[in-house]
Amino acid sequence: MNIQFKKGALELCVLALLNKQDHYGYELVKKISDQIAISEGSVYPLLRRLKKEEYFTTYLQESQEGPSRKYYKLTDKGREYLYDLLKEWQQFSEGVNHIIKEGVSNE
Amino acid sequence: MNKKEFLTSLDSRLQKLSKEERLDILQDFSEHFEIGKEDGKTEEAIAHSLGSPSQIEKELLASYYVEKVESTSSASNVLKAVWAVIGLSFFNLVIVLGPFIALVSLIAAGWIAGTAFVLSPILFLINVAVFPGTFEFFDMFFSLTLCGLGLLVVIGMLFVTRYSTKGLIKYLNYNVNLVKGGMKS
Numbered sequence: 325m326n327i328q329f330k331k332g333a334l335e336l337c338v339l340a341l342l343n344k345q346d347h348y349g350y351e352l353v354k355k356i357s358d359q360i361a362i363s364e365g366s367v368y369p370l371l372r373r374l375k376k377e378e379y380f381t382t383y384l385q386e387s388q389e390g391p392s393r394k395y396y397k398l399t400d401k402g403r404e405y406l407y408d409l410l411k412e413w414q415q416f417s418e419g420v421n422h423i424i425k426e427g428v429s430n431e
Numbered sequence: 432m433n434k435k436e437f438l439t440s441l442d443s444r445l446q447k448l449s450k451e452e453r454l455d456i457l458q459d460f461s462e463h464f465e466i467g468k469e470d471g472k473t474e475e476a477i478a479h480s481l482g483s484p485s486q487i488e489k490e491l492l493a494s495y496y497v498e499k500v501e502s503t504s505s506a507s508n509v510l511k512a513v514w515a516v517i518g519l520s521f522f523n524l525v526i527v528l529g530p531f532i533a534l535v536s537l538i539a540a541g542w543i544a545g546t547a548f549v550l551s552p553i554l555f556l557i558n559v560a561v562f563p564g565t566f567e568f569f570d571m572f573f574s575l576t577l578c579g580l581g582l583l584v585v586i587g588m589l590f591v592t593r594y595s596t597k598g599l600i601k602y603l604n605y606n607v608n609l610v611k612g613g614m615k616s
Contacts, residue, residue: 349459350466363482368459369490391465394458 334362334370336413339398339406342380348393371396379405433474434464437484444488448495456491527603534595541588548581 337356341347347355349371353364374380379402386392398406432440438457445453460481467477481487555574 348462348466350463350470353463357480363480363486365460365481365484365487366490368456368463369487369493371459372456372491389469391462393466394462 330362331370332409333360333413334367335374336406336409338367338370338374339379339402339409342396342398343403343406346395346397348385348395350393352396374402377405378402432478434461434478437464437474437478437481440484441487444484445491447492530602531599534599538588538592538595541584541591545581545584545588548577548584551577551581 334356337360338352341352341355349368352371353367356362356367357364375382375396378399380396380398382394382396384392385395438460441460442453442457445456448456463481464474464477468474551574552571555570558570
C-alpha cells in the first residue's frame with residue numbers, strides 16, 4: 325500500500341509539473357525532491373512507463389552549458405489522465421482529512 | 432559510488448532488456464549526472480540521491496515483465512492467467528472453467544483426429560506388412576484420402592489453436608476487468 329501510494333503520488337506530481345511547461349528529467353527530479361523525500365532514481369522508470377503509455381512525448385534540445393537535454397512534453401492523452409488522477413486524489417484526500425478531523429480534534 | 436560505477440552496475444543488471452532500451456536508460460542517467468555536476472554536486476552525492484541501482488532495476492524490470500506476459504502467449508502464461516482469473520471469484524469458477532475445458536477438449540479432439548488421419552497410410556502399410564495377402568487398392572486409396580484430409584484438418588487446427596489462444600486471452604482480460612469492476616490496481 326505504502327509503495328503504491330507513493331508511486332501514485334509521484335505520478336501525479338510529474339504530470340502536474342508537465343501540465344504548465346516542458347521539463348527535462350533532472351529538472352523534474354529536482355522540483356519533486358525539493359518537496360518530498362524520494363529516491364531520485366525511481367523517477368526515471370516512471371517517466372519511461374508513462375511515455376510508453378503515450379502520456380508524453382520527448383524531444384532533445386541543445387543547452388549552452390553542457391550536453392543536450394531530453395525534454396518531456398505532456399500529450400492530450402496525458403492531460404486527460406492527469407485530470408482523472410486529480411479527481412481521484414481530491415476525493416481520496418478529502419475523505420482522509422474528514423476522518424482525521426473526526427478522530428483527532430475531539431477535545 | 433561515482434558515475435562510472437553507477438552506470439556499469441545498472442548496465443549489468445539490465446541485460447534482459449534490448450540493447451536499444453538499455454542504452455536509452457543509461458543515456459538518461461548519464462545526462463542526470465552531467466547536469467548535476469553543472470549544479471555543483473559531486474558524482475558520489477548524485478549517485479547517493481539516485482538510490483541503489485538494484486532498486487532502479489526492480490522498477491524498470493517490473494514493467495518489462497508485464498509487457499512480456501502481454502506479448503507472449505505460452506501455455507504456462509495462459510494457464511497462469513486462467514488460474515488468476517478463477518482466483519478472482521467463485522462465480523468465475525463456473526464462468527471461465529467450463530468454456531475453457533470445452534475449448535481445450537475441442538482443440539485436443541481436432542488435433543488427435545487430424546494426426547490419426549495423416550498416419551492412416553502407415554497403418555495400411557503395417558497391415559500389408561503383417562498380412563501380405565490382404566493388399567487392397569480400395570484400402571490404399573481410402574487411407575491416402577484420409578491422409579490428405581488429415582493434413583487439411585491439421586492446418587485448420589493450427590489456425591484454430593492460434594485464434595482460440597488469442598480469444599481466450601482477450602476473454603480473460605475482459606473477466607479481470609469485469610471482476611475488478613474497473614478498479615485500477
